[in-house]
Amino acid sequence: MSITISNICIDCQETFNPRRAAFGYRTCLECGESRAQVEIKRKAKCTAPAYNKGAYQYVGTRQVALGVGK
Numbered sequence: 001m002s003i004t005i006s007n008i009c010i011d012c013q014e015t016f017n018p019r020r021a022a023f024g025y026r027t028c029l030e031c032g033e034s035r036a037q038v039e040i041k042r043k044a045k046c047t048a049p050a051y052n053k054g055a056y057q058y059v060g061t062r063q064v065a066l067g068v069g070k
């Protein structure tokens with residue numbers, strides 16, 4: 001009896017390094033990385049509104065500061 005670890009990517013259906021499958025990955029390195037990028041973008045999107053607001057305020061106050069300086 002042997003346990004077969006599937007090393008077929010669930011995203012692109014291509015085989016990947018069995019050692020990667022042994023670590024519990026179900027995607028090839030490429031798909032795993034693109035998934036990670038999606039996760040990063042998703043998180044960035046969540047924090048974007050607050051960050052942009054801060055950036056606008058920073059630009060605004062900087063322009064005011066420059067105007068006052070001249």
Ligand SMILES: [Zn+2]
Nearest residue numbers: 009012028031
């Ligand atoms: Zn893949």
